Amino acid sequence: MPTMPTRRPIAAPSTLSAFAAARRGALxxxxxxxxxxxxxxxxxxxxxxxxxxxxGGQGNGPSVLLLSASLxxxxxxxxxVLRGPDQRILLSEQQRWAEPLRSGIARSIAxxxxxxxxxxxxxxxPNGAPHFDADFRLTLHVQRLEAQVGRGVDLDLLWTLQPxxxxxxxxxxxxxxxxxxxxxxxxxxGGAAALVAAQRRALSQAAAEIAAAIRSQPLPAAAQ
Numbered sequence: 090m091p092t093m094p095t096r097r098p099i100a101a102p103s104t105l106s107a108f109a110a111a112r113r114g115a116l117x118x119x120x121x122x123x124x125x126x127x128x129x130x131x132x133x134x135x136x137x138x139x140x141x142x143x144x145g146g147q148g149n150g151p152s153v154l155l156l157s158a159s160l161x162x163x164x165x166x167x168x169x170v171l172r173g174p175d176q177r178i179l180l181s182e183q184q185r186w187a188e189p190l191r192s193g194i195a196r197s198i199a200x201x202x203x204x205x206x207x208x209x210x211x212x213x214x215p216n217g218a219p220h221f222d223a224d225f226r227l228t229l230h231v232q233r234l235e236a237q238v239g240r241g242v243d244l245d246l247l248w249t250l251q252p253x254x255x256x257x258x259x260x261x262x263x264x265x266x267x268x269x270x271x272x273x274x275x276x277x278x279g280g281a282a283a284l285v286a287a288q289r290r291a292l293s294q295a296a297a298e299i300a301a302a303i304r305s306q307p308l309p310a311a312a313q
Contacts, residue, residue, distance in 0.1 A: 136187040137169070137285045139197040139292065145211070146203025151308055152210035153202055154223035158195040159230050165190065169281055172237040184281035194231060194292060201296035202227075206303060225303055226251040234291070236284045241267040244291040248299055252306050260302055262295035 195213035203211035
């Protein structure tokens with residue numbers, strides 16, 4: 090006689106439901122554990138700003154309105170940008186700007202101008218903000234502000250200065266700023282902090298050139 094196939098008993102519906110629930114619970118616990126592990130191993134990004142924390146200018150020096158600062162697309166990003174020795178562009182995911190770089194540059198230049206001109210009437214206003222009638226209007230066009238391993242920071246800044254009275258002035262500030270000793274490789278947070286400090290010093294030198302151009306112009310009687 091032919092052998093009859095062995096039939097396995099079919100689990101009751103309640104047994105299947107309990108098994109499915111237990112399986113879903115185990116998967117949920119596993120997913121939570123993996124998520125917590127990922128969160129625990131991802132380092133937090135360090136945030137940097139070009140603002141050195143010093144107070145702004147004080148006094149009744151000339152008023153300056155910084156209208157805008159433009160950047161190459163290469164630099165207009167949240168990460169710090171580094172050029173390697175083989176000309177590769179490196180983006181530092183764990184070292185980032187605390188604000189858009191264009192805003193940081195404008196605020197840094199404005200703060201320096203206020204101190205150099207002894208004026209509390211120097212401002213970098215965001216787009217769309219109401220303008221005031223300033224003695225000078227300033228526009229910045231950053232061509233380069235990059236850091237290179239073993240070399241330092243190079244700044245190439247075009248600027249346009251429009252006096253309330255007189256002709257428009259066009260200027261260009263080209264600055265090379267070396268890194269502090271011991272930070273030439275620009276690695277880790279220490280290297281990133283040295284990079285930002287060098288960029289800050291380069292912008293301060295450019296601000297000094299702009300301030301000299303402003304001083305060379307005749308001012309309205311109220312601003313003298």
